[in-house]
Amino acid sequence: MNKRNNFGYKTQKKRNQSNKPYGKKRSALATQKGNKIQGKHSTINKHRGNKKKETLEVTCTGLSNEGKGIVQWEGKQLEIEHLLPGETAEITMSTSGRYVNSELKRIITPSKDRVRPICSYYYDCGGCQLQHMNEQAQKRFKQDTINKLMKPFGKPDPILTMDHPYDYRNKSHxxxxxxxxxxxxxxxxxxxxxxxxxxxRCLIHDPKADEIWKTIKDMMKSFKMQPFNEDTGRGFLRHVLVKVGKVSGEIMVVLVVASPIFKGKNNFVKALRKAHPEITTILMNVNNRDTSMVLGNQEKVLFGKGTITDTLCGMKFDISAKSFYQINPVQTEKLYSTAIEMAQLTGKETVIDAYCGIGTIGLIASQKAGKVIGVELNKDAVRDAIHNSKCNGVKNARFYQGDAGKFMVEMAARGQKADVVIMDPPRAGSDEAFLSSVVKLKPKRVVYVSCNPVTQARDMKYLVQNGYEVKDIQPVDMFPQTVHVECVSQIVLRDKN
Structure with missing residues (x-):
């Protein structure tokens, strides 16, 4: 896997001779000194062979969907990170056969939208991609992205942004x-x-979560706890996962370890709770697999009930270590409220919550619907949804484990109807099998909630070609400082008359 090329190329190249996860603590290597930004950004993989290298002056003409600056070179479109529209810059081009490497050497004319990133790790980390833009430029970039993708379906509404676009993540590892x-x-x-x-500190994490993992790091030496080394397979602690209930204040800490043998665990838990009495539950998750997945299958509660509770749109939800729960609750309330408005519920409708997860959207919709049917493949999520339904005293919602597409086809075969389908698929979007089942069931309205507008636009095209039309499109900035944006659309069955 390619390593990220950071600013300060010569220094970084030396550091990256080893792929092992260690190295001295670094401040951001990308520093702005006057108009100069030192560094390298590679547009493709490194390639050995005869290389041709030249320095060019270019002008950035726009941004890609990933927020990278677009420049033209010999009929090719190149994408360079941290370059803004209208900026002129000096770049170094290295070519080897059909491969091209681009190096951002310095910015000659900076954009008025450029700001100094407030995170000192911004250019090293890469988890955020837009901190070099001011807030208005970020808003404009995301709005333009949605406008271009949704142009075939109509004009999107102005994006819903966040008043304080930091500290929003309720989950961090x-x-x-x-x-x-x-x-x-x-x-x-x-x-x-x-x-x-x-x-x-990560400036988009909940501050309390960062305080907790730093305490754990400081405790490791006294408890003779070694971090896990992926290369040797030795060590104990792999990750620390923290989930924070933004409304309830409850906090879950998950210690992801390589072995179920945890010497001194009672004293460790006692010491951690003493340092952070706000922690309401602590779990040990065993992940002894050679995998990029954070959590393993074996789990043990060391303190508390093993879950935390939080409130969203007036409903309470129990959150486990593995359950999916939107990471930005402030913006999620805007997103879900918009989705419920688009569903146009009067209290009589039958609503299908496809990809229902732990039941968040479906249970919120149940307050205004006649009946809600939630369908989800993950049986653990379905169990959590049923539990959340009971905790909220909801009587008009039922949750089923299975494929939502097949479920709707069977409903149509039995002559059953649904007035509204709410769908919130993963980033890969839906598939033709599911979308065709929507067409067979013929709900009056489809409310499509998406974390990837690219796949959303693809899926909406299918629905439009099969009897539906798009009435409303609302983007929501769920992930400030990053290129990601969510979008909810109302899609209605066309009147044949």
């Missing part, structure tokens, strides 16, 4: 390793690599 001095460090992997970036 931290990885641990050793630096060259064999000291324990904690932080995040650089984007598209296993290069561990030692850090003290």
């Amino acid at each position: 931290t990885t641990f390793g050793l630096n060259r001095e064999r000291q324990i460090i904690g932080g995040l992997y650089a984007q598209n690599s296993h290069q561990l970036i030692s850090m003290d």
Whole structure:
């Protein structure tokens, strides 16, 4: 896997001779000095062979969907990170056969939209991609992205942004390793690599979550706890996962370990609770597989009930270590409220909540619907949805484990009807099998909630070609400082008359 090329290329190249997750704590290598930004951004994989290298002056003409600056070179379109529209810059081009590497050497004319990133790890980490833009430029970029994707279906509404676009993540996980001095460090992997970036604070994480993992890092030495090393397979602590109930204040800490043998666990838990009495539950998750997945299958509660509770749109939800729950509850309330408005519920409708997860959208919709049917493949999520339904005293919602597409086809075969289908698929979007089942069932309205507008536009095209039309499109900035944006659309069955 390619390592991320950070600003300060010569220094970074030396550091990256080893792929092991250690290294001295670094401040951001990308520093702005006047109009100069030092560094390299590679547009493709490194390629050995005869290379041709030249320095060019270019002008950025726009942004890609990934927020990278677009420049033209010999009839080719190149994408360079951290370059803004209208900026002129000096870049170094390295060509080897059909492969091209682009290096951002310095910015000659900076954009008025450029700001200094407030995160000192911004250019090392890569988890955020837009901190070099001011808030208005970020808003404009995301709005333009949605406008282009949704142009065949109509004009989207103005994007719903966040008043305080930091500290919003209610879920975070931290990885641990050793630096060259064999000291324990904690932080995040650089984007598209296993290069561990030692850090003290992620500005989009909940601040309390960062405080907790730093306490755990400081405790590891006294408890003789070694971080897990992926290369050798030795060590104990792999990750720390923290989930925070933004409304309830409840906090879950999950210690992801390589072995179920946890020496001194009672004293460790006692010490952690003393340092952070706000923690309401602590779990040990055993992941002894050679995998990029954070959580393993074996789990043990060390303190508390093993879940936390939080409130969303007036409904309470129990959240487990593995359950999916939107990471930005402030913006989620805007997203879900918009989705319920688009459903146009009067209290009589039958609503299908496809891809229902732990039942969040369906249970919120149940307050205004006649009946809600939630369908989800993951049996654990269905169990959580049923539990959440009971906890909220909901009588008009039922949840089923299975394929939502097949479920709707069977409903249509039995002559059953649904007035509204709410769908919130994963980033890959839906598929033709599911979409065709929607067409067979013929609900009056489809409310499509998407975390990937690219696949949403693809799926909406299918529905439009099969008897539906798009009435409303609302983008929501769920992930400030990143290129990601969510979008909810109302799609209605066309009147044949």
